[in-house]
Amino acid sequence: MEASFLGGAGEVGRSAVLVDDSLLLDYGVLASDPPQYPVQTPEPDAVVASHGHLDHVGAVPALLKGRRRPDVHWTPPTGELTQLLANDTLKLHGGSPRCPFTDEHVSRLGEVERRHGYEEPFAVEAGGTTYEVTLFDAGHIPGSAHVLVDDGETRLLYTGDFHTDDQRIVAGTTARPDADVVICESTYSDVTHDDRADVERGFVASVEETLWEGGTVVVPAFAIGRTQELLLVCAAHDLPCYVDGMGTEVTAMLRHHPEFVRDAEALRRAAGHARVVTGRDGQRRRITDQPTVIVTTSGMLSGGPAMTYIPAVRGTPVNKVTMTGYQVEGTPGRQLLETGTATIDGRPMSVSAQVEQYDFSAHADRDGLRGFLDAYRDTRVLVTHGDRCGRFAESLRAAGFDASAPTLGTTVSV
CATH class of the missing domain: 3.40.50.10890 (Rossmann fold)
Incomplete structure (x- = not known):
């Protein structure tokens, strides 16, 4: 199995990981002026989206241009949130170079989407390979998911964004599926969140x-x-x-x-x-x-x-x-x-x-990330989605992990 990092490597935004040149995990936008999109425009056979935030799904409609109709897999909230975000992007930037899709492409989402619940494995055909994919509650926002991809030889866990502590809107993730390699977010890898109850009281x-x-x-x-x-x-x-x-x-x-x-x-x-x-x-x-x-x-x-x-x-x-x-x-x-x-x-x-x-973050902090990864001490870890990915990977190596931080545009054999 190979993973190409088209976005989100060493940065927070435009997440996009292409597996075996055929299965795409997320396809987002980097919130900058002007907006930045993944470094390549892939033509996947299938897409799996982790959750409905702009930096993970904001460019998904652009994958439906021309005759391309890859199936797009996600939870029901993620599907509806993606539609809302796409329509908002059209309202703000439609018809300009800042928007890589049109309302026609957005309307095609309803034709290609496939909705799934948590812990309900489903088959995905891509590039001549049948992958078994399972979504697990990631505790980030409603509908957010860890994505487990199994090709029969390698089990790849793409964490997406996740939180290990409870919020009022969603409970923290408790999922720790078996995996051979983990692609892990690291947004708050050098931060310790204040206790959520204390933050709320202060607010x-x-x-x-x-x-x-x-x-x-x-x-x-x-x-x-x-x-x-x-x-x-x-x-x-x-x-x-x-x-x-x-x-x-x-x-x-x-x-x-x-x-x-x-x-x-x-x-x-x-x-x-x-x-x-x-x-x-x-x-x-x-x-x-x-x-x-x-x-x-x-x-x-x-x-x-x-x-x-x-x-x-x-x-x-x-x-x-x-x-x-x-x-x-x-x-x-x-x-x-x-x-x-x-x-x-x-x-x-x-x-x-x-x-x-006020730190109402929906991401795991340093302790939450390490606590999550403790279940994967014998597993290869690829650190993404953070401003300090290399530094976090180095700290993981010092703690005995097989960890590295892929750079933007590179392909890694997993």
Whole structure:
């Protein structure tokens, strides 16, 4: 078996691993300006997607150009999330070189998708080989999966993104399937997350203080996973909140797949607790005069309703902007945290409102990664999806693992 790393090697974004030149695992986008896509445009016979985040499935419709119709395998939430993301990409960039597909290619997803549950092995024909593929709950977002690929000789485990600790929206992964080689993410390989309960308590205390002082709290959040987590937190602590952006559609969709969330009833209550913003800028500006929480896209301030909210609250020191997710280098969110300014619609803006960051990460940290990999001490480990892949692989080797970090564009025999 061979694995070619077309994206996600030594970077966070555009994940794409091609197995034996025929079976593609993920096909994502790197959130930069302009967006970056995998270094090759493969023509696979089949695709398996680990989960519905832009950096893992954002370019999947581009695989359906011309006469190409590879089957695309995923869980039901991943399929629906990919469709949502693709339509949003078309709305933002359709018809420009920034978008590698059209609405015609997106419509073909419904023809080629094949949906699967967890731990239900299925056969995939690709390149003359029949692979047995099994998806395991990865504990990252609803529908996220570890992907186990077995060609009869080698068992390859592609972890995708995963978390070993519980979140309100999903429980941490407990799956440790037997494997001969593991392709492992490493986003937070040099970070130790604070205890999630402590993070939540700190967030709630900060929000309550701002609301008591009459301020507004803007919470930029990823539409998929993070928005629902924050709505669950707000509902659990009875914090008044609005929800804006794609996260409203995602929340509604996930309620149709209760088996993929940790507590479907809690999600129902959280959805009812939050007031939905209809999308008019006039309404958004009025909301920013209220003592309330606004959970809104985008999580890195690179678009979405946040472009209205940040300018509206930035000039008042009692207001707060609370960042809750990973900020890719070069994004306005990263800029805001590092400099106290944010470039909104091409204009640098100083932000007098308080800016805070809370670690609501949906990824395993250093201890979580090592704890997961303890089950694979006699297994070859290939480290990907991180800014410091080589360093993490070196630390694993020092601990006795057979570990390395493939470079972008290389092919490794496994």
